[in-house]
Amino acid sequence: MKTARLSIITLDVPVILFLCISNYNLNRKNHSGSLFIPCSEIMKKSTLSLIRNASLSLLTLFLVQNVNAQVGAPAGGPILETAPKGNSKISGIVLDSAAAKGVEFASIALFSVEDNKAIDGTTADETGRFSITKVAPGNYKLLVSFIGFKDKSIDNIKIEKGRDIDLGSVQLASTVQNLQEVTITGEKSLIEEKVDRLVFNAEKDITSKGGDAADLLRKVPMLSVDLDGNVSLRGSSNIRVLINNKPSTIIASNVADALKQIPADMIKTVEVITSPSAKYDAEGSGGIINIVTKKNNLQGLTLNIDSGVGNRGTNLGLNGSYRKGKMGFTLGGFGRAFYNKATSSLDQTTFSEGSSFLTKQTSDAKDRGLFGQYSLGWDYDLGKNQALSAGLRYGTRNFIQKQNLTINQFENDVLDLTSQRKVNRKDLSGTVDFNIDYIRTFKPQQEWSISTLYSRTGLTNNFNTDLLTESNAVASTLKNENKNRNSEFTIQTDYQTPIGKNQLIEFGAKGIFRTVDSDFRYLTSTESGDFILSPANPSGVLNYSQNVAAGYVSYTLTTKNKYTFKAGTRYEFTGITADLGEEGAVSIPNYGNLVPSINVSKSISGSTTLKAAYNRRIQRPGIQQLNPNVNLSNPQSISTGNPALSPELTDNFEIAMSTNIKKTYLNISAFARQTNNSITQVRNAVDTLQGAIVTTFDNIGKQRAYGMNVFANVYLTPKWTVNGSLDILHSYLEGQTTSLEGTSVTASNSGFNYGGRLMSQVTLRQGWGVQAFGFYRGKEIQLQGTRTGFYMYSLGFKKDLPNKKGSIGFAAENFMTKGVKFTSDLTSPQFNQVSQTQLYNRNFKITFNYAIGKMSFDAPKKRTKSVNNTDVIGGGEQK
Structure with missing residues (x-):
């Protein structure tokens, strides 16, 4: 131990x-x-x-x-x-x-x-x-x-x-006894195994100080996080991410950007729910990730300061809490600024009636971002068995990119056109979440709760492109204005009660009322410098309304011979209306889904547990997949959403074993899943724009995946631990693409993906600690090609201040190389495309943490439950 x-x-x-x-x-x-x-x-x-x-x-x-x-x-x-x-x-x-x-x-x-x-x-x-x-x-x-x-x-x-x-x-009268340091063995394991989830205790990470949630999630078994912060679970990016069991519209719109708002050193645990029970929303075909932040049950007033300075990012966090008697308040704020640069290249060939069009692009970009979140929490104990809480949260993200883009176009290997462009992108958002929750406890394990949540996000995804002359003067400017609004109101009620000493029944109902609106247009400059609506480029709106009504029942049984059964079913009915303004309505049928689940665990000894699970999940499209705005910031690589997307349906199977062998914790799991109507990215050539390719989302057909994960945590000495994991995944995708003649043809792709991570931590004398971490993600299989993997590594040191009032640390990431390069290689009957990106992510940072104030211990209170919308796909790369 x-x-x-x-x-x-x-x-x-x-x-x-x-x-x-x-x-x-x-x-x-x-x-x-x-x-x-x-x-x-x-x-x-x-x-x-x-x-x-x-x-x-x-x-x-x-x-x-x-x-x-x-x-x-x-x-x-x-x-x-x-x-x-x-x-x-x-x-x-x-x-x-x-x-x-x-x-x-x-x-x-x-x-x-x-x-x-x-x-x-x-x-x-x-x-x-x-x-x-x-x-x-x-x-x-x-x-x-x-x-x-x-x-x-x-x-x-x-x-x-x-x-x-x-x-x-x-x-x-209190008796205060000041003791020397006491050695306590048998502390909480790094990994805890429960009947329907794996819990990663994240409180001891050193190198993540000054980082964000994406940095920390790279160390969690079964999870993969790419360089943009997009998360996948066992190869699937169709997952739901919750914060303290709560959703947010910003999570629904873009998971990667939302993770950048959460400081890593404020995370207590990460729960990987691979087989969600019927109590959870049916959304998230790959599973659910619940990030639990640090809380306390103390009385008094505290203020905690977290800061970090590095050559690629700077952060500052202030978190305070005040509790007196039955009432408590929390006030928090966190801001993170980052600055990075990258270079990229693109070789793209399209084919048309005996001719070929080659596009060669090079670019260099400077990325600047400012992410933050500010929250006010309140809770009040109405009585011994009742509690009321409320929370108000504001999140902001501001991402600005300035890119120099050079495009050379060839027809049948003859240079036809060269252009220079300056592209400025702005991706801005502001999110407000407000919740009120109530819980009533009747006796142990018997409780009733009601929860509400209102969430609203305003998104702005704008860009302007300056077309330059040979003398670098601005010849013309094209602007894209794209405003989005995403709002939802949720109300749910849950009740659970024990039956005897070894049974528990849970049931509840939930309603989600969601609206998504997008308003986009293109403007072009005139000779006088004014801007008018572009006659050659699209403008339009999307009005999308989605209402979900759900009910569930779940039953848990624990037997004398140490079996635990958790079975249930959930029914969800989804009603959708959508229109494109003057262009008319989009025909999307309503649908109902019955989603069963069963989880079984067996403790075969004091240290070994076996698990098996089956569940069905549905996956609704998110705003990034639905938005019909056509992004022309790069005229040869265009992207747009698809408002006519239908949900996908996935069946998941899993078996797992966890055990302790002397000083080693070992977890081995194997899984299989089949997805019908799978939502994924599809690329096709553009008939009206020579050499261009458009990327959109479509329900391609089938996707099958199977694989295994092995995780081990070893206590080499009481002060030195090593843990790591190995991931193996085989994917098969089948769908429809477009032939050279413009007809629909069947396409398929399959292959293995390998990944893993290794972390070691040593506790030294006088408050010193050191930690090393390495991560690798292998080749990713896509319907029309592959994307190469990447790696990351870090080394960090930490020194506790006297009386453990704070700490100071130093960390280095990717310090032996300038950065990471990865390649995407795609092919179809219409095109071949090879793109490379070099991200200069070598980083050195100094972190500082200090606590002000004094708290006295208090007994834990029964906390209210909160709304859990495990719903809709986030942004970023899909599968």
Whole structure:
């Protein structure tokens, strides 16, 4: 097991010892051992918050046994004496004498003065209030205790028949014991295996400080992230990405850009849900990625500063939190600026009636980006079993590219035209999310919740192209203005309840009301410098409305022989209306889908788990696939969307095994999937523009994939870990493309893809740490060709500041080369295309983190659930 070092500040050492001793006494009396917890486990959980969580149910019994010994109870005597019952009540409130607030879950033991034995006991509620009922007449004393406080004894309590006693406030004084560093083994594993997901604990990454979520996701098993930040799971980019179980319209429009808004060092875990249960939306044929950010249950005021400076990027983050009593606020802001450059080349040949047209392009570009997100959160505990929360988030992304483009065109190998162009692209957006969530807990695992979310994004994708003369003067300018709006309102309700001790049933309903609008036009300059609508280039609108109604039921069964079954089904009905303005409506039929799922896991030993799963998923097109705006920034390589796209349907199968072999964690999984009506990129020659190719999206037909993933994490020493994974994928795609004569022909492509990653981390003395990371993604199979793979590597150091108030670090990425080059090689009856891109991503950065403020520990609250739209495809490369 790996070893962690923690500084325990507010820990009462005698209480830890008494937990061990009392637990031993309990075990000596209870031969079944059902209440026995080894002392090593108690010591292992000896931080204040862990003891509160893990030991509350046994704390009263432990306390009473301990105080029996303190007041002279006979050794080996019973924990509680049988006492006559009455109708009186003893009540009061336990307060922290320093903070004048309630001490949650304090333990109260009632003793009979006559024989000095404990006869009853209870624990305080979340406000510190307590009551002991059915007390018979007599003389008593009360002992109040809680970890981190001195015991308080209240003597001379006389109960008369029918009389209640209110003790008022009982003040406990804190006991602060400053300890040296304590070595605790058995910390949370890097990877956790659950019945329907794999959990990657991401809190210890060094090199990602100053980076974003895309940097971190490259290290997660089964995930691949390309240089643009586009994410794929087991070779499929049709996935859903959630942030704290919440969707956002910016995620729906472009996953890659959304990930750039999330700082890597604010991520706690990444959940890879390869086989989503019926509770999740049916969207996302490849699966779901849920990014969970760091949270706390502390009282007080804090401010955390994160910053980093590098030759390719700079970031600054400020995050604060304030909590007092039942109410809490969080305020956060994060901004990241990056600056990069790249060169590219394109050799493209098109064929037409015995002639060939060759286009040779070269370009150099400077990319500038500013990404940020700002959030305000609020939560309030309405009562012991109810909670209300709300959140407001604003996200922004501003991407600007300046490109110098040279185009040489040949007809039958004879130079026909040379042009120089300056292209300026602006990709801007602003997103507002607002949610209100409520949850009511009736008893453990029985709860009802209602969640709402309103999200709106404004997108601007503009460019202007200056056509230059031989003297580099501007001969003419072409502008494309493309404004998009994406808004949605979601309401859902969920209910779950246990059936007996080993069953759980869940059901719920959900409605999503989504609108997507796009307004685009082309402008061309006149001799006077004014701009008019371009008569040769398209203008238009898209009005797209999508409403989804869904209901689900899910059932979980855990058997005595350690099988867990989770089965369910979900029905979704999708209604769509779309029109292109004056051009009329687009015919897209409504559709309903029944999507079953089943997950089975079996624990065959204390360290080995087997899993098998099947589920059906649907994938709706996203705004980037639907938008009919024709992008002519490069006249020889044109792109446009397809508003008539239909959804795709995928069947997924998976088997997996996870085990611990001495100091090694091993996870092996194999999978297969078949997709019908698959949405993918298709390229065809343009009849009206010599030598040009247009890229769009289409429902091509079939896609089949199968493969396996192997992940291992090895503890070489308590302070040195190595982990890595190997991915193998075989893909087969079949669809329709266009022949040289312009007719539809069947095309297919297949092949293997290999990838992997390796990471090693060493914890050194005096707060020093070092981490190395390497990543490789192999050749990607596309319908009309292949795209070569790429690699990345990094090395980072970190030094904790005194008292662990912060840290300073240094990291280098791709430091032995200038950057990464990758090639796309595509072919069809109409064209051959080879493109190369060189990205200069060598990066050196210094990171700094510092925490201001002080928080006191508090018991965890029941948090509200949030809307989870696992819906629509994101932007970027598809498959």
